[in-house]
Amino acid sequence: MAKNSKGIEVAEILQDKCIACQICIGECPVGAIDLSPEGLALVDPELCIGCGKCQESCPVEAVKFERAGKKELSREDRGMPSEGVPGYEGVAVFIEVQDGEGVQVSWELMGKARELAEKLSTRVLGFLLGEGVDHIAREAFAHGCDEVHVSEHEVLASYRSAPYGHALTRLCERVKPEILLMGATHQGRDLAGVVATHLKTGLTADCTDLSIEDRTRLLLMTRPTFGGNIMATIYCEHRRPQMSTVRPMVMKLPERTPGREGRKVFHEWTPPPVELPHIVEFMGDALEGGMDIVQSAALVVAGMGACDPEAFHLLQELADVVGGTLACSRPVVEAGLLPYERQVGQTGKTVAPKLYIAVGVSGAIQHLVAIQGAEKIVAINPDPNAPIFKVADVGIVGDYARVIPEFINQLKNRMGA
Ligand SMILES: Cc1cc2nc3c(=O)[nH]c(=O)nc-3n(C[C@H](O)[C@H](O)[C@H](O)COP(=O)(O)OP(=O)(O)OC[C@H]3O[C@@H](n4cnc5c(N)ncnc54)[C@H](O)[C@@H]3O)c2cc1C
Ligand code: SF4
Ligand code: SF4
Secondary structure (H helix, E strand, O other): OOEOOOOOEOOEEOOOOOOOOOHHHHHOOOOOEEEOOOOOEEEOOOOOOOOOHHHHHOOOOOEEOOOOOOOOOOOOOOOOOOOOOOOOOOEEEEEOEEOOEEOHHHHHHHHHHHHHHHHHOOOEEEEEEEOOOOOHHHHHHHOOOOEEEEEEOHHHOOOOHHHHHHHHHHHHHHHOOOEEEEEOOHHHHHHHHHHHHHHOOOEEOOOOEEEEOOOOOOEEEEEEEOOOOEEEEEOOOOOOOEEEEEOOOOOOOOOOOOOOOOEEEEOOOOOOOOOOOOOOOOOOOOOOOOOOOOOOOEEEEEOHHHOOHHHHHHHHHHHHHOOOEEEEOHHHHHOOOOOHHHEEOOOOEOOOOOEEEEEOOOOOHHHHOOOOOOOEEEEEEOOOOOOHHHHOOEEEEOOHHHHHHHHHHHHHHHHOO
């Protein structure tokens, strides 16, 4: 058995088996493996901590250990102090501002931040940028924030990546939060990438779940991957803050406590000496399709099984009866029947209506990840094995062309219309 001077059993590379794929080099958490002059993997025994990651990852069983089983890595083994990363504390939310108000996703994240902060026994922080925006802090406190850190400047009056990226990076450097959450909006996605790059930290985009690992106190960031076929849980061990973006409507909006108080801290900010693009004029939000499906309390969602221009007046009538909006699955957009703004799904919008009626939608995972927040799901589909029925509260097995007219009749009768 090969041991180093600390008495730790170290990895041995079987030179006759190694195919020099270098996978183990990337997996080793302490950089103990390099390629030898012969082009094969070589372990530095004094650096090796015997974690066994190289053995697990080697595709040809070229790494030998005498001991059986995997060694559980302690935080010290990973090169981390035993309790968090010193100097970093608090769960921060970037408060996005639109038309002089905080956007709803920021308050949704405030609720999640509260939950994470309680687990970590720490504070909830809000980061606010803009000009004349400090009144928004009141709303942040009402949604569970303990401290709002504000930088105001005329250059921050409208969003531009460079000054916002610089200002938010400065806030992170001064306040040192251990976690930073941002809405996966157009602005949040852009800004999160800039800030993570400046701070040289990790960023997990479009998370659908966030929690704290008991043993390590790390933020576990879960998101769909491989085209939505599996859920991956990602963590950021060595760098701070641990950064994550979350789409609107994924986290629950916390209850508002009017009059709840908190601390407001102003931070001076000087714009970086770079030439900024000049804003000539802002165009209004051009919403193709007329209605924002994210805001609608009821959605009638057309899938490929109802992808027929003739069917749409029927679906629109159903939407009108339930006071809702017509939305669709991705193939319906691809077929050119409805605009992209109406698409529900992983590459479309995440929705959380009170009522979601799926008409001819099979229930692919890329569609289902975006309707987790829907309160009641009704599905109409002739295939009793369609996956949509697994998440539906009410399932109607049948052809939409026969079901919907009857559905509309019954609804109208009950409503006394
Ligand atoms: C990376 C990636 C991202 C994606 N992003 C999205 C996304 O954002 N949104 C999205 O929706 N998809 C997305 N998809 C596509 C997704 O995988 C599915 O292909 C898509 O959701 C299927 O749409 P559908 O349910 O409308 O169609 P289908 O899967 O074709 O289902 C049609 C359903 O209609 C039923 N049907 C047939 N006739 C009738 C009838 N007369 N009455 C009622 N029902 C009938 C059928 O039984 C069937 O279940 C993505 C895929 C990938 C790989
Ligand atoms: S056992 Fe762990 S530390 Fe040692 S070489 Fe393999 S991966 Fe690196
Ligand atoms: S993973 Fe295995 S085969 Fe690949 S370089 Fe390392 S020891 Fe060699």
